[in-house]
Amino acid sequence: MDNILTLTIFIPLAGAVILLFLPRSAQSAIKITALIAALAAFAVSIPLFFLFDVSNPDMQFVERHEWIPSIGVYYQVGIDGISLFLVLLTTFLSLLCIYGSFGVVKEKLKAYMFCFLFLEMGMLGVFCALDLFLFYVFWESMLIPMYFIIGVWGGPRRIYAALKFFIYTMVGSVLMLAAIIYLYLHSGDITGVARTFDLFVIMANAPQTFALQAQMWLFAAFALAFAIKVPMFPFHTWLPDAHVEAPAAGSVILAGVLLKMGTYGFLRFCIPLFPAAAKEFVPLISVLAIIGIIYGALVSMVQTDLKKLVAYSSVSHLGFVMLGLFAFTTQAVVGGVVQMINHGLSTGALFFLVGVIYERRHTREIKAYGGLAKQMPKYAAVFMIVTLSSLGLPGLNGFIGEFLILLGTFQVNQAYAIFAASGVILTAVYLLWMYRRVMFGPLDKEENKNLKDLNLREWLVFMPLLICIVWIGVYPYPILIRITPAVEKVLMILK
Amino acid sequence: MIAIPQIDYSLLLPHILLAAAAILVILFDLLLPIDKKSLNQPVSLILLVLAWFFSVRALIPNPGTSAMLHGDGFSVFFFSVFIIAAILVILTADAYLKRNNMNTGEFYALVIFAAAGASLMAAAADLIVLFLGLEVMSISLYVLAGFHRERLKSNEAALKYFLLGAFFSGFLLYGIVLLYSVAGTTNISALLDYSASPSVPMLIGAALVLIAFGFKASLVPLHFWSPDVYDGAPTPVSAFMATAAKAAAFAAMLRVFYYLLPDLGINLSSALWVIAVLSMTAGNVIALMQSNIKRMLAYSSIAHAGYLLTGFLALNEAGVAGIMFYLFAYTLMNIGAFTIASVINVRGKGDYQISDFAGAGTKNPFLAVMMAVFLFSLAGIPPTAGFFGKFYLFSAALDAGYIYLVVIAVLNSALSVFYYLRVLVIMFMQADEELPAVKWSPTISLALILCALGILNFGIFPGSLLRFIGQAGL
Structure with a gap:
C-alpha cells in the first residue's frame, strides 16, 4: 500500500500503452481496455479517502525515489487534504468521461482513448507531485493530449480553439519554468545543502530566502501560469473557445479538473512559497x-x-x-x-x-x-x-x-x-x-x-x-x- | 633533419578510423557491380559502428591529451554525436538517393568525411588542427549540398554555401594569424598566457575566430545562408548540416573560448547576449511565416543556435553540459524532422510545402506520430529530451545571472510553439483526401524509431546521459 499514489498515477498510462498495441478496428476491445484502466485507477484511488489520516495536516502517502540525482530531482509524490479530493475528482470524472464517450466518439477511437488516459495521468501527476521539476513535467505534458482532444475531436473552430488553449497555457508556464529554475538555484542558500527541486525543502526555506521584491516577481511568474489556467479575468478568453469547440467529455474534464489545476497551484505553490x-x-x-x-x-x-x-x-x-x-x-x-x-x-x-x-x-x-x-x-x-x-x-x-x-x-x-x-x-x-x-x-x-x-x-x-x-x-x-x-x-x- | 615528434596514435585513432572508413567506402563502391550498389549502405554503417567501437574502447579507459589533439570525454562525446548523426543520415538518405538516381557510395563517403572533420574540430587542441577539421567538414558539405546535380536549387545551395563558407574560412584563418602574431603559437591553451592583458591584435583575432564559428552555427547576423542552403541541399544533407555541423561549431567554440573568453577582459559577452537574443527572436519570428517545411526548420535551427548560445554565455560547467545534452537531443529530433519532411515531400509537388502534410495523421499515422514527437521535442515540451536540454541550458544561464536573457529565451520557446503546432494541426486536424499515403523504407523506420526512443528515453531519464556528460566536461 505504500505505492498507492504511483499506482493511481500510472495505471492510466499503462492502459494507454496497452491501447497502442490494439488494432484500430477492434473498437470494443479499445473501449473495454480504456474503461478498465480508468476503472482501475478510480478503484485504486478510493482507499486514499479511507486510509487518509484525518488528524494529520502533513503530506501523506509520500513516496520518494531518486530520478535525476545529479541535479536534485526526485520522483516525490504525496497528498494532503487539499489534493486528496482533487485526485479523487480526477479519477472519478475521467472514468465518467471515458464511459460517457462510448458511442459518442466514433472516429479515431483509439487515439481518443489514448489521449484521455494520458491526460488523466498528467492531471493526477500535477495534483500529487511534490517536486517542482516533476510538477512542471506533468503540468506541461498534460497540454499535449488536451490539445489533440480539442483539435481533433472538436467542433468547427476547433483548430483555432486548440491553438489558443495551447499558446495561452504555454506562455504562462514558461515564465513559471524560469521561476522554478530560480527557486532551484537558490534552494540551498539558507541550509547550504545541495540544490534541489524537493518541494518540502523549498517550501521550508523560500519564504526566508527571498526579499519581498524577489518574492513578488516569483509570485507573479507562478501566478500568471495559474491565473491563465483558472482562468481569472482578464486571462479567460481562451476558455469559451476551448469549451465550445471541445467534445463533450473534453469540456467536462477541462472544466472539471483542468481549471482546478490553476486554483490548486495558487494554494499549493504561490501562497506557501x-x-x-x-x-x-x-x-x-x-x-x-x-x-x-x-x-x-x-x-x-x-x-x-x-x-x-x-x-x-x-x-x-x-x-x-x-x-x-x-x-x-x-x-x-x-x-x-x-x-x-x-x-x-x-x-x-x-x-x-x-x-x-x-x-x-x-x-x-x-x-x-x-x-x-x-x-x-x-x-x-x-x-x-x-x-x-x-x-x-x-x-x-x-x-x-x-x-x-x-x-x-x-x-x-x-x-x-x-x-x-x-x-x-x-x-x-x-x-x-x-x-x-x-x-x-x-x-x-x-x-x-x-x-x-x-x-x-x-x-x-x-x-x-x-x-x-x-x-x-x-x-x-x-x-x-x-x-x-x-x-x-x-x-x-x-x- | 626535421625532428619528427612522438605521435600518440591512440589520440588520433577516432579520426584515422573515420577517414579510413570513408576511403574504404569509396574503394568498395568502385569494386561493386552496378546492380549491387545497395550494399554500400550496410557497409558504411558497419564501418561507422566499428570505428566508433574501437575508438571508444581505446579512449574511454585512457583519456589523454597532446599539443595537437584532445582525447578527453568531451571529444569522445562529440565524436559519438557525429557518428550517430552520420549513421542516421546514412540510414535515411538511401531512399532519397535512389529516388533521384544518385550515387550512394560517394554520398556516404562524403558524409563520413564530414563527420571526421567535425570530430577533429571537437578534439582540436591547436588552432591549425581546428582549421583542418573545419575545412575537411566544410568541403565535404559543399559537395554534398550540390549533390543533387540536376536540381537548380541544389546547385545554388552549394555555390552559396561554398562562396560564403570560403569567405568565413578566411575570417578564421586571419583570426588564427593574428592570435599567432601575439602568442607565437597556435596552441589554444597557450593563448591563455597572453589573454590577461590582451593586445588589440589578440582581441581582433579572437573576434574573427568567433565570427567564423558564428557563421557555421548560423547565428544572427551570420545566418543568411542557412535557409537557402538547407532548402536547396538534399534533405538528408540539410539534416546533417543543421545538426552535426552546428554541433561541431559549438564544440569548437567551447574548445577555444571556454577559458579564453572570461580572461579576455573586455566584454564580449554583452555582444554575445545581443546575438543570442537576435538569433532566438529573428529565427522564431521568421519561422512563423514559412510555408516551406525545410525553410521553417532552417529558421528554427537559427533560434536553437540562440538557445545554445545562452548556455555558452553562462560559461560554467552546467552551461557546457547543457550545450552537450541539447546538441545530442537536437541531433535526434532535427534529423527525425528532416527525414519525415523528405518522406512526406513525395505526396506534394516536391517543393516541401507544409501543406503536403495535410491528413498525414490518418494516411500515415506512424510518420505523423513520429513527427509529433520530434516537434514537441523541438518546442521543448516535456517529457522529451528537447525539454530537458532547454531546461538545463536555461538553468545554467540563470545560474550565471542572465535573468532577462532567460526570460526572453523562455518566451521565445513559447513563441516557437506556434509554428511547430501548425504542422501538427495540418497533419492531424485537417483532412485532405487528395494527397495519397506514402511509402518509405524500413531503414527510415529504424532511424525514426531510434530518434524517437532516444528523445523519450533521455527526456524521461536524462540521468545516465548527464552522468556521462558530467565527466566529459572541458
Whole structure:
C-alpha cells in the first residue's frame, strides 16, 4: 500500500500503452481496455479517502525515489487534504468521461482513448507531485493530449480553439519554468545543502530566502501560469473557445479538473512559497476575482449557446474560488477547496447534460429548444438538480462552498463579500432563465418532438454525479474534516 | 633533419578510423557491380559502428591529451554525436538517393568525411588542427549540398554555401594569424598566457575566430545562408548540416573560448547576449511565416543556435553540459524532422510545402506520430529530451545571472510553439483526401524509431546521459 499514489498515477498510462498495441478496428476491445484502466485507477484511488489520516495536516502517502540525482530531482509524490479530493475528482470524472464517450466518439477511437488516459495521468501527476521539476513535467505534458482532444475531436473552430488553449497555457508556464529554475538555484542558500527541486525543502526555506521584491516577481511568474489556467479575468478568453469547440467529455474534464489545476497551484505553490508577496497581491487578486464573478455572470446571461453559457459560468464560479483562497481565513479557504470539487461535479454534469442534447440535435443554440421537459422528463429532472447545485441551493453541494467562501470573506473584507454575493443572485438569474428557455414553454419545434430521454449509459454517468452532489450538500463533514487541517497548515505559514 | 615528434596514435585513432572508413567506402563502391550498389549502405554503417567501437574502447579507459589533439570525454562525446548523426543520415538518405538516381557510395563517403572533420574540430587542441577539421567538414558539405546535380536549387545551395563558407574560412584563418602574431603559437591553451592583458591584435583575432564559428552555427547576423542552403541541399544533407555541423561549431567554440573568453577582459559577452537574443527572436519570428517545411526548420535551427548560445554565455560547467545534452537531443529530433519532411515531400509537388502534410495523421499515422514527437521535442515540451536540454541550458544561464536573457529565451520557446503546432494541426486536424499515403523504407523506420526512443528515453531519464556528460566536461 505504500505505492498507492504511483499506482493511481500510472495505471492510466499503462492502459494507454496497452491501447497502442490494439488494432484500430477492434473498437470494443479499445473501449473495454480504456474503461478498465480508468476503472482501475478510480478503484485504486478510493482507499486514499479511507486510509487518509484525518488528524494529520502533513503530506501523506509520500513516496520518494531518486530520478535525476545529479541535479536534485526526485520522483516525490504525496497528498494532503487539499489534493486528496482533487485526485479523487480526477479519477472519478475521467472514468465518467471515458464511459460517457462510448458511442459518442466514433472516429479515431483509439487515439481518443489514448489521449484521455494520458491526460488523466498528467492531471493526477500535477495534483500529487511534490517536486517542482516533476510538477512542471506533468503540468506541461498534460497540454499535449488536451490539445489533440480539442483539435481533433472538436467542433468547427476547433483548430483555432486548440491553438489558443495551447499558446495561452504555454506562455504562462514558461515564465513559471524560469521561476522554478530560480527557486532551484537558490534552494540551498539558507541550509547550504545541495540544490534541489524537493518541494518540502523549498517550501521550508523560500519564504526566508527571498526579499519581498524577489518574492513578488516569483509570485507573479507562478501566478500568471495559474491565473491563465483558472482562468481569472482578464486571462479567460481562451476558455469559451476551448469549451465550445471541445467534445463533450473534453469540456467536462477541462472544466472539471483542468481549471482546478490553476486554483490548486495558487494554494499549493504561490501562497506557501511566497507568503509575503501573497499578502501584497490580495487586493489585486480579490478585485480580479470579483470582476470575474460579476463579469462571468453577466456574459453568461446574454449567451445564446448553451456551452458558452456554462463556460462563462465557470469564469464566475472560479472567481468565487479565488476570492475564497485569497481571503486567508480558514473558512474561506476551505470553502474555496470545497468549491473546486463542487464546480468539478456540477459544471462537469452540466457539460455532460449539454452533450446529451447536442448529440441528439447537433445544436447548442438555446432557441432551438423549448419545452423539453415534456419530451424528456427524466433529463429535465437531472438538469434541474444540477442547475440548482450550480447556483448554490441549500441542501446541494454548491451551497456549502459558496456559503463558506462568503462567510470567510465577510470577516476580512465586507465589501468584497457584498459584491461577490451579488454574483450569487446573477448566477441564479442566468441559470434559471436558461433552464426555463430550454425546458419549459411549448414544445413547438418539430425536431424536438421525437427526442429520446436518457438512455442507460447516460443514467450510469449521471447517477454517481447526482449522488455526490446531494451527499456533499447534506453531509459535507467527512470532506471538511479532511480539508481543514491542510488548509490551516497553509494559513500558518502566512502568520 | 626535421625532428619528427612522438605521435600518440591512440589520440588520433577516432579520426584515422573515420577517414579510413570513408576511403574504404569509396574503394568498395568502385569494386561493386552496378546492380549491387545497395550494399554500400550496410557497409558504411558497419564501418561507422566499428570505428566508433574501437575508438571508444581505446579512449574511454585512457583519456589523454597532446599539443595537437584532445582525447578527453568531451571529444569522445562529440565524436559519438557525429557518428550517430552520420549513421542516421546514412540510414535515411538511401531512399532519397535512389529516388533521384544518385550515387550512394560517394554520398556516404562524403558524409563520413564530414563527420571526421567535425570530430577533429571537437578534439582540436591547436588552432591549425581546428582549421583542418573545419575545412575537411566544410568541403565535404559543399559537395554534398550540390549533390543533387540536376536540381537548380541544389546547385545554388552549394555555390552559396561554398562562396560564403570560403569567405568565413578566411575570417578564421586571419583570426588564427593574428592570435599567432601575439602568442607565437597556435596552441589554444597557450593563448591563455597572453589573454590577461590582451593586445588589440589578440582581441581582433579572437573576434574573427568567433565570427567564423558564428557563421557555421548560423547565428544572427551570420545566418543568411542557412535557409537557402538547407532548402536547396538534399534533405538528408540539410539534416546533417543543421545538426552535426552546428554541433561541431559549438564544440569548437567551447574548445577555444571556454577559458579564453572570461580572461579576455573586455566584454564580449554583452555582444554575445545581443546575438543570442537576435538569433532566438529573428529565427522564431521568421519561422512563423514559412510555408516551406525545410525553410521553417532552417529558421528554427537559427533560434536553437540562440538557445545554445545562452548556455555558452553562462560559461560554467552546467552551461557546457547543457550545450552537450541539447546538441545530442537536437541531433535526434532535427534529423527525425528532416527525414519525415523528405518522406512526406513525395505526396506534394516536391517543393516541401507544409501543406503536403495535410491528413498525414490518418494516411500515415506512424510518420505523423513520429513527427509529433520530434516537434514537441523541438518546442521543448516535456517529457522529451528537447525539454530537458532547454531546461538545463536555461538553468545554467540563470545560474550565471542572465535573468532577462532567460526570460526572453523562455518566451521565445513559447513563441516557437506556434509554428511547430501548425504542422501538427495540418497533419492531424485537417483532412485532405487528395494527397495519397506514402511509402518509405524500413531503414527510415529504424532511424525514426531510434530518434524517437532516444528523445523519450533521455527526456524521461536524462540521468545516465548527464552522468556521462558530467565527466566529459572541458
